[in-house]
Amino acid sequence: MKIRKSYGSYGERTVYIHENKKEETILVAIPSLEWSWFFTYDEAGGELLNQLSESLSRRTDQSEAEELASRIRQWTGEM
Structure with a gap:
């Protein structure tokens, strides 16, 4: 498991990322x-960013959702 910190105007968010290489999830x-x-x-393509942003926007404002989605996409792409 990887733990990342996201800092922005909204404050600090701790993001936990777990990769299961065997099941590719x-x-x-x-x-x-x-x-x-x-x-x-397989779902980690371009549509993932939109799905993450849409889901996060239900929990926070749109600008934070987009920022978090972008960072999550970047972090998971590096794995």
Whole structure:
């Protein structure tokens, strides 16, 4: 599991990322938002950013959701 910190005008968010290489899946969680997202390697394409942003916008404002989605996409892409 990887733990990342996201800093922005909204404050600090701790992001937990778990990669299951055997099953080719990734689980991302942000406890302070009571939010999580599960996806496979195959789903990690361009549409993922939109899905993450849309889901996060239900828990926080749109600008923070877009920023977090972008960072999550970057962090999971590096794995």
